[in-house]
Amino acid sequence: MAPAVPTTMDRPHFIGIGGAGMSGIAKILAQRGAKVAGSDAKDSATARALRELGATVHIGHAAGHLAEDASCVVVSSAIRAENPELAAAAERGIPVVHRSDALAALMTDARAIAVAGTHGKTTTTSMLAVSLTALGLDPSYAIGGDLAGPGTNARHGSGEIFVAEADESDRSFHKYAPEVAIILNVELDHHANYASMEEIHESFATFVGRIRPGGTLVISADHAGARELTARIAGQYDVRVVTYGEAEDADVRVLDVSPRGLTSEVTALLDGREVTFGVSVPGRHYAHNAVAALAAGTALGVPTDELAAALGEFTGVGRRLQLKGEANGVQVIDSYAHHPTEMTADLEAIRGAAAGSRVLVVFQPHLFSRTQELGTEMGTALALADASVVLDIYPAREDPIPGVTSAMIIDAARAAGADVRHETTMAAVPEAIAGMARPGDLVLTMGAGDVTDLGPKILARLND
Incomplete structure (x- = not known):
């Protein structure tokens, strides 16, 4: 049975509904029974997929697209104040909900894994979604790209786990309260919103502070920015920190990454045991993403060997x-x-x-x-x-x-x-x-x- 849709999102209107982040939330709400509508600048496969789920998708932006019974308007940070649908919502007193708040509401009652980092979020989130699905755990997920297998970026599942990509670009990942969080790397990017590495570290530290008490942070032991963040947050939160990587002091140690054409095989040392499994995309960084996924799933209680084997089911993500x-x-x-x-x-x-x-x-x-x-x-x-x-x-x-x-x-x-x-x-x-x-x-x-x-x-x- 689908969880109840929050009252303000039972008839949502999405501005920019075709975007990677926005469409995922719209799909989950539609699958949960909400009356979803929205608009986008151009028609697309994503818009067509939403229509197949029962959503109303308008092409172009116009005040008239906002239905009389809309319960809220969902926006991302990319939507400008002069957008006619946003202006119409203000005139009519319709609540405006940021994309991150909408996603946070969907994860409220779930055992959430939030995947953050400057690079690799989409791939790692996808690896978890595919492997947990292969194990029959039927997770919900919201990802910034389409999975090569299911061909979609989001799904409402009947299981208790919700896997979400956590976007740092506009600090929206501060809205989430996951049981397990992954931080893959920490670098300066999104220069319109961050002026320095100090601001980046402060933002990621705030994200760590949002992990539920007693939860787990899985973080790279190899990436300089991630190591500095680990040092900064030491002892500040009621969170278990699990580091991963090739560094000798990593809690989950990457022992070997062997190329196999356009795939690879990775061996990791976790809880004193070596685990070897395949990764369907080439490159050391993708192998590290898979090990982060393995550590996160294990922290949530998924059996290590079963999860490692299921990670081999991942066949890639679009782009x-x-x-x-x-x-x-x-x-x-x-x-x-x-x-x-x-x-x-x-x-x-x-x-x-x-x-x-x-x-x-x-x-x-x-x-x-x-x-x-x-x-x-x-x-x-x-x-x-x-x-x-x-x-x-x-x-x-x-x-x-x-x-x-x-x-x-x-x-x-x-x-x-x-x-x-x-x-x-x-x-x-x-x-x-x-x-x-x-x-x-x-x-x-x-x-x-x-x-x-x-x-x-x-x-x-x-x-x-």
């Missing part, structure tokens, strides 16, 4: 080194990496998994503020590829910043010895790649924007 297809001997892979650390990790993973292959990258920078702060590092990361095509910056929620362009990345890449070219239009990319690629090459479409749409178009051009 995380996702193979889109092959044409004329060229494989096209999609990567969500948009921060230099992620870019480097994915490129190193592909290098290790496909030794001897040339790696070509189509990179679309994401956000002006991120490019302003990290453009040089992005360019340096691209030097790991054999050749790259760099697109203009994908603005998402931001307005342009004078002087901040893709040229910052291109100049840094060339200074690092990279072979890189600039394309101002997406339409020109398939032809450009067709002129560069040869059989045996790997092409990565990389970035958090709509660069993902290029994969099928590149494959079609390579097939010509």
Whole structure:
């Protein structure tokens, strides 16, 4: 039987309902019996999936889309005050609920695992959702990407466990009160909201303080920012801290990560026993994500050996080194990496998994503020590829910043010895790649924007 829907969310209207975070909450509410409605800038597979669940999805934003009987309006931090539906809600006195508050309400009565960190949240949350489902525990989950198996980013389950991706970008993860929390890494990002590493550490410390008394924090022992956070919060909270990684002092020790083509095998030492299991995506960082998932599930009482075996059921998540297809001997892979650390990790993973292959990258920078702060590092990361095509910056929620362009990345890449070219239009990319690629090459479409749409178009051009 579905838990009761909070009264204010029994007839919710979502502005931007097609977004990764918003759509997940909308799906769970619809599955719990709420009368869900919303709007999005364009039609999509996500919008169609919501309609199949009974939701009303309008395309475009207009005050008239807000139903007379709407009980609340759900927004994310990306929704601007001048949005006509938000303005209509204010005029009519309809409560406005932030996405994080809505998700927190859905998790209230569950045994929640919240996955946080600058990188790797979606993959780790997905690993837990898939493995716990494979064990018959029927968890609920809300993830920032679509699982390759179920093909969805959220589900209401009948079990007591709720797995959620905890977003630090706007401090919304302060709203959650999980029984178990994972912190994968701690780095400076989201520069429009955080001015310094000090603010980042304060924000993550606040998140740790939200763990339920007697709960567990699973945190990296290898990542410098995570280690500093562990030191800062020592003794402050009624929380058991479990560290994981390759560091000798890690509570859960990663002993070995062995590449197996585009997969890997990881061996970890947990509670004095070695556990070996497969990971369906390549790279050391994904193996570490799997070990974090193993430690978190074990902390919740899931048998270690059963969970390790179930983690092998994970077949990936959309946009995380996702193979889109092959044409004329060229494989096209999609990567969500948009921060230099992620870019480097994915490129190193592909290098290790496909030794001897040339790696070509189509990179679309994401956000002006991120490019302003990290453009040089992005360019340096691209030097790991054999050749790259760099697109203009994908603005998402931001307005342009004078002087901040893709040229910052291109100049840094060339200074690092990279072979890189600039394309101002997406339409020109398939032809450009067709002129560069040869059989045996790997092409990565990389970035958090709509660069993902290029994969099928590149494959079609390579097939010509």
